[in-house]
Amino acid sequence: MSRQTGTPIENNREKIWLVDSKGLIVSSRMESLQQFKKPWAHDHEPVNNLLDAVKPTVLIGTSGVGKTFTHVVVEAMASFNEKPVILALSNPTTQSECTAEEAYTWSKGCAIFASGSPFDPVEYEGKIFVPGQANNAYIFPGFGLGVVISGAIRVHDEMLLAASQALAQQVTRENFDKGLIYPPFKNI
Structure with missing residues (x-):
């Protein structure tokens, strides 16, 4: 979202609310949250029910x-x-x-x-x-082949973003009309 809109990641995190097995990820749970969840904690009352969360x-x-x-x-x-x-x-x-x-x-x-x-x-x-x-089969086989063929020694976020955008561009209006958000495997 940040790359597409040019807005800071912190601004976009304000729009994304996450719920784990213990409820809404909120600041009051900071001590018990795993490290990767901490940036997503919001100042909000604890909520344990998905329906009541957001x-x-x-x-x-x-x-x-x-x-x-x-x-x-x-x-x-x-x-x-x-x-x-x-x-x-x-x-x-x-x-x-x-x-x-x-x-x-x-x-x-x-x-x-x-x-x-x-x-x-x-x-x-x-x-x-x-x-x-x-399914990761949409990205990983082709992505892995691209890394090997190019001789890349590091995989960067931009590479995964480009692969994701290329996959999204393959979804046709006909696919959307059927409710698909990925192209059929036979088409990739």
Whole structure:
């Protein structure tokens, strides 16, 4: 975000609120927070319930704690977002924060969904939604080959950002219309 907007990272961190297994990442938890979480702590009262934490536009699940994106959470999120983004990335499927069917059904078909595990297409009110799979296989094989071929001895953030932007440019309007935020594997 900082590179795209030219704004300081601190300004963008103010817009990003994170929740871990113990609740909202807030300043009063600073002593117990892991080092990488500390820059994301906000001055706010502790909140343990995801629904009460914030009004998210994007949910990114990476904790490995299944079923944390509940019906109530997804329905509430859809009530204040035209296109809520739900990334249920934990593996295996049994640990996914919600299923594709749950995300589409609970959001009344307006969610943009991707997961860490593959899910079958979902039909909701006559429309077929194709869940995306957010997988490092989209970037790492080509990125690794590029590093080897170029003889690079260090990998910089800018290199990963360029790879991510190149991947994003491959998503077509047709992909978006199906609900995909990544191109199909066969196209990359």
